[in-house]
Amino acid sequence: MDILLIGYGKMGKMIERLALEKGHNIACIIDKDDSWNKVDKKKIDVAIDFSTPSSVINNIDSCFKRHIPLVVGATGWYDNIPMIKQRVLDEKQSFFYSSNFSIGVYMLRMLNISLAKMMNAYPSYNPKITEIHHIHKLDAPSGTAITLANDLINNSNKKTSWQLNQAKDEKTLEIDAKRIGEECGTHIISYDSPVDTIEITHKAKTREGFALGAIMAGEFLCDKQGFYTMDDMMKEISSENIKKSYAKI
Ligand SMILES: NC(=O)c1ccc[n+]([C@@H]2O[C@H](COP(=O)([O-])OP(=O)(O)OC[C@H]3O[C@@H](n4cnc5c(N)ncnc54)[C@H](O)[C@@H]3O)[C@@H](O)[C@H]2O)c1
The missing domain is CATH 3.40.50.720 (NAD(P)-binding Rossmann-like Domain)
Structure with a gap:
């Protein structure tokens, strides 16, 4: 080519x-x-x-x-x-x-969609997305975090929109964007309840x-x-x- x-x-x-x-x-x-x-x-x-x-x-x-x-x-x-x-x-x-x-992130996307559907039965868990990238990155949240957020919202009966670094109400999915050193790219989808937290993570090594x-x-x-x-x-x-x-x- x-x-x-x-x-x-x-x-x-x-x-x-x-x-x-x-x-x-x-x-x-x-x-x-x-x-x-x-x-x-x-x-x-x-x-x-x-x-x-x-x-x-x-x-x-x-x-x-x-x-x-x-x-x-x-x-x-x-x-x-x-x-x-x-x-x-x-x-x-x-x-x-x-x-x-990344093929690995594609797998994370599939897991995110399945988990969002599954968690509809458990409203005491609140989802959040965290992305961590290097300090030179120009956009926030990352394009990947936006894709993951839209996939989650499209399959959730709890969240209808997303917001960067805060959630104005219960229907808003929070995306936290962190900029640290030379980090290649980490995306974490977490569901938090009063007694435990479920997390799925993709961390790019290079x-x-x-x-x-x-x-x-x-x-x-x-x-x-x-x-x-x-x-x-x-x-x-x-x-x-x-x-x-x-x-x-
Ligand atoms: N989709 C993915 O899998 C994925 C993965 C990593 C990075 N990215 C994205 O790719 C982009 C580049 O990432 P990077 O880490 O290589 O950034 P970088 O800053 O290292 O490189 C960007 C390059 O674009 C050049 N540039 C600026 N204006 C230009 C123009 N008008 N025409 C052509 N080139 C121009 C810059 O001079 C620079 O060399 C970012 O938007 C980043 O978020 C996407």
Whole structure:
């Protein structure tokens, strides 16, 4: 696959290393201040964007103008999802986004949905989401915490909305966002009662899980048209493919 990397920071550099190890080619890199003219001289199969919340919408537009299939990992732009989805359909674009490309976080999402349904029978337990990230992170709460919160709310008869770092009433799910050192990303869903606490946690050890998932999303998307998420990829991806990718770490 010939890849256009958009955003050459921590994630962009890691995707470059792992994509080369998987036999892909980095055809072009766009970071802040780079001109898109250089993209037009290259053959590109897929673009992968790990830039910033404030630049991602312009980058999506630049890819759509060129009909380049695009995987977006950058977070903090999700109010625009309905508009982007409509553009994908109207303009026959190829688009994949996820707030978290880690396979482990996908498993946490499935557990979160099951637990939310189960806990509807036990109203004395109050759920909360905590996310911990490095001090350089620009958005809060994390995109993953928002996804987990929406999954929980959609399957709970107790919570109807979420709020950052506080809950204004019983129907509001609290998301606590903590920024500590160089933490890669930890997400905790907890249910607290007067007598005990239930917790499920995903803790990223390195950023490699996000990078591998984003490359897999590129492989999944490059010959498809439409709007895709992790749910679509996880239906198709084989455990053998995941095992092979993890074996390289
Ligand atoms: N979806 C996931 O699985 C996942 C995982 C990790 C991080 N992220 C998100 O990915 C994004 C990047 O994370 P990071 O840790 O690599 O951040 P980073 O700060 O290390 O890198 C961001 C890069 O984007 C560049 N940039 C700024 N403006 C740009 C523009 N207009 N065009 C192209 N590039 C531009 C910056 O110069 C920088 O090199 C963040 O939004 C983060 O929340 C998502």
